[in-house]
Amino acid sequence: MRQQPRIHRNARRRRRLCGQSLSHSPRARIPRVAFRSGLCYRPGSGPRPGPHEGSRDLEADGLPSRPIALIGAPIEVGTSEPGAVMGPAALRTAGLVRVLRDLGLAVEDLGDASPDGPAADRGLPAVAAWTRALAREVEAALGQGRLPLVAGGDHSLSLGTVEGAMRHCAAAGRPLFVLWLDAHADFNTPETSPSGNVHGMPLAALCGEPGFDGLFADPGRVPLDPARIHLFGLRSIDAGERALVGARRVAVTDMREIDEFGVVAPLRRILERVAAADGHLHVSFDVDFLDPGIAPGVGTTVPGGATFREAHLIMEMLHDSGLVRSLDVVELNPFLDERGRSARVLVELVASLFGRRILDRPAPAAAVPSGSDRR
Template identity: 40%
Template sequence: MKQNMSIIGVPMDLGQNRRGVDMGPSAIRYAGVTERLENLQYHISDLGNVPVSRPDGKNEVQDGNLRNLQQVAESNQKLAELVDQEMEKGSFPLVLGGDHSIAIGSLAGVAKHHENLGVIWYDAHGDLNSGDTSPSGNIHGMPLAVSLGIGHEKLTTILDYTPKVKPENVVIIGARSLDPGERELIQEKGMNVYSMHEIDRMGMSQVMNEAIEYLRERTDGVHLSLDLDGLDPEEAPGVGTPVIGGLSYRESHLAMEMLAESEILTSAEFVEVNPILDDKNKTATMAVGLIGTLFGEKLK
């Protein structure tokens, strides 16, 4: 882990159709993320928010089946440039969302600095749709596919290279809601997925041990993309696409503790906090707790 950390907010709500997730970065900051990390002796530079332009019409469908394509692509280009710039300085980028479409920009900026980037996708969903397979046209269900080079060229070619990630370097943890096209892609690419079935049977400790050792052997850095809807909505209600039967806060803490001990992370993002749907900022507070654990907070 690096001692210099750059916090980047992305108030993006255009990758889906429920308002409020654009306030996620503010909610996480309000819950004390900077103070939590400073207490762990990190030097924090909060770079504010990446600007997100609004479409002329409400939730415009552009280029066939992609909602708000132009605005999502522009914001992710800006995010990618900023992440790239901060990593060039040797700073650890911590990106706060916003909906999960922002991972397109995060991964574009991060992968430039790695020959073989690994990704832990901690999420109820695979986010492996494209315009051809998506039931909704919401780009927040597409960022992992885009990063693999699958999807609209305005998204796949951000920072002028594609793909950002190899499918064999991705580990999905917590999946329990996959569309048919996503299942086909996972099988076709032979991707590593630990669904709730595997987590229930094996336990989080074994899942994380396997994921960490698998990525350690074949990658030169790992990006964590954590969607708060990976957790059960009983514990994390402030998310736009809740799916019952999810991970517990305790299981997630264990996962973050093990990642902290592994020292393989080189970048991270926490996304999909929607304070409008939340209960007294509970989900943002939970995000800050997980961030604290991820960066070395311990009871003893």
């Protein structure tokens, strides 16, 4: 069977959505802008929006095809398990840039970030040096209309990436939502943490919990609203952080809920909420979200994680939503990996998030938020 190279199919889709050519595909006739702008358009429910109405970035199918800024964050000062420092190199080796370019996307690899000042030791002061540098880089990339893809590195790097996205969103007057794909809640404080590892604390710090003095460049920063965080895939939580997550009313989809309902219904609810608020969605993807059977290259494996298929479906839904504006891929530890297996799985998943699909097909009605264009 002849298969067209994917890059050409993508280019054709973009042209179609720009209105440069007409297609008989139902997707082309119902612009996905309805979802992106939070409007509810259903065929037959009123005048159909014109091809460019309300559009911010109609050139894309799913995720806007804004250029990607790849930023390596070789950081392991937030964990006691050495090896995550090699994460960015392993992701590049596994073809991260190549798969994205093959999708027809513009990718600039900005190389690895370095901390502001010495970051030799572990712990909060070292993490602070990275946080400042990464916040600056992410804010700058977003300000240039690029989508920052930060490759880690342990999960304390998200202190910087989320802080950068927060600053960008504050200036743009846009609400920021954080989707935390992770086995853990990462809501410990120095007081509740059983390990003292900062990679188990970033969300608590971002939300302004006590014990993080000197971490952020601006001590008067407005903290992240815990109600705009969604933990997804949770299956390991420490006693102290469990109390805090409950008290702060952080939204959680734990593995029990995924077992009962699958990933589609809970994720769809999250995407609907972000779309209705016209929000910026930051996705923080920890390798340990995945089942260790498919991704063993991580220091904090927990059995019973997301399967290969579940993870791909999540990535495809994120792509189709068009809502993701910044992304972290964290905790890959190549020293614990088996011949690059986990790195390869991650690269495949990132490709799905950026639009790689098996076939062009209308998504089943349940796969994308109701009120969005059904594709």
